[in-house]
Amino acid sequence: MLTLTVSLYHYLILSAVLFGIGLFGVLSKKNAISVLICIELMLNAININLVAFNKYMTPGDFVGQLFAIFVITVAAAEVGVGLAIIIAIYRNKLSVNLDDFDWLKW
Amino acid sequence: MELLNSISWVAVSFHTLAAVVVISALLVVFSRNIVHSVFWLAACFISLAGVFMTLNADFVAMVQVMVYAGAVCIMVVFAIMLIRRRDMGDTNLFNGQTVAAAGVVALVIMLSGFLSFKSGVVVPPGPVPVNQVDSIATAMLTKYVIPFEVAALLLLVALIGAIFLAKEVKADADSDS
Numbered sequence: 001m002l003t004l005t006v007s008l009y010h011y012l013i014l015s016a017v018l019f020g021i022g023l024f025g026v027l028s029k030k031n032a033i034s035v036l037i038c039i040e041l042m043l044n045a046i047n048i049n050l051v052a053f054n055k056y057m058t059p060g061d062f063v064g065q066l067f068a069i070f071v072i073t074v075a076a077a078e079v080g081v082g083l084a085i086i087i088a089i090y091r092n093k094l095s096v097n098l099d100d101f102d103w104l105k106w
Numbered sequence: 107m108e109l110l111n112s113i114s115w116v117a118v119s120f121h122t123l124a125a126v127v128v129i130s131a132l133l134v135v136f137s138r139n140i141v142h143s144v145f146w147l148a149a150c151f152i153s154l155a156g157v158f159m160t161l162n163a164d165f166v167a168m169v170q171v172m173v174y175a176g177a178v179c180i181m182v183v184f185a186i187m188l189i190r191r192r193d194m195g196d197t198n199l200f201n202g203q204t205v206a207a208a209g210v211v212a213l214v215i216m217l218s219g220f221l222s223f224k225s226g227v228v229v230p231p232g233p234v235p236v237n238q239v240d241s242i243a244t245a246m247l248t249k250y251v252i253p254f255e256v257a258a259l260l261l262l263v264a265l266i267g268a269i270f271l272a273k274e275v276k277a278d279a280d281s282d283s
Binding site for chain 1: 114116117118120121124127128131132134135140143144147150151154157158160161162163165166169170173174177178181182185186188189197198199200201203204206207208210211212214215218219222223233234235238241242245246250253257260261263264265267268269271272
């Protein structure tokens with residue numbers, strides 16, 4: 001009989017799969033906003049790891065959850081600044097395609 | 107028997123939520139319309155809040171729903187509305203590096219899965235205290251007060267920087283584009 005259990009490894013595998021999906025999007029999407037979205041997916045995978053290790057290794061104190069909240073804060077700041085940069089670039093270049101952003105090429 | 111029932115219920119909800127998370131994340135990457143991508147991103151964030159609930163992290167789940175599903179998705183939708191085109195179809199395409207990216211990602215997933223199984227930490231979960239918000243607030247304002255203040259400063263700097271970057275620059279002599 002197949003018993004359905006959940007352990008630390010389940011959360012680690014879910015986190016690895018979500019990180020991989022986000023990394024695939026970062027490496028292979030054309031739109032700059034889509035790349036930002038996939039970076040958010042990767043940060044969420046890190047949050048799963050932090051909270052899962054908090055529960056399964058040190059369930060008494062809340063350091064993992066605390067740093068998950070800090071990661072959420074940094075992610076919110078990052079997506080705000082990133083979207084502002086994309087809008088500023090779009091005003092100059094009229095494009096959000098990452099292959100067009102080659103001003104710094106020598 | 108009561109404990110067994112509760113454990114299997116958590117396992118069932120975890121597997122359902124994990125399936126929803128993975129499927130909606132795949133739809134975020136693979137949908138061709140970027141507005142649909144953002145909607146699937148909101149679905150992914152809300153089901154991730156459910157995953158945090160299965161880990162007894164209620165406060166993190168609430169912050170996840172408020173910050174990610176509320177603020178970040180709305181901000182991304184506003185940015186898409188500012189730079190929209192006539193039709194939104196085919197706005198979220200792949201570039202020419204899909205095969206290389208798939209290879210790198212398969213390598214990363216296999217390596218991290220192998221390392222997590224090789225580490226061999228088998229710790230049964232202990233009892234999680236009930237009043238989490240009190241403990242988090244105490245830790246945040248006593249031992250981790252410097253990261254807390256640095257995060258507040260970072261939010262202020264990001265706010266000012268986003269306003270400065272998104273502001274219209276009129277007297278721009280550098281017009282090489």
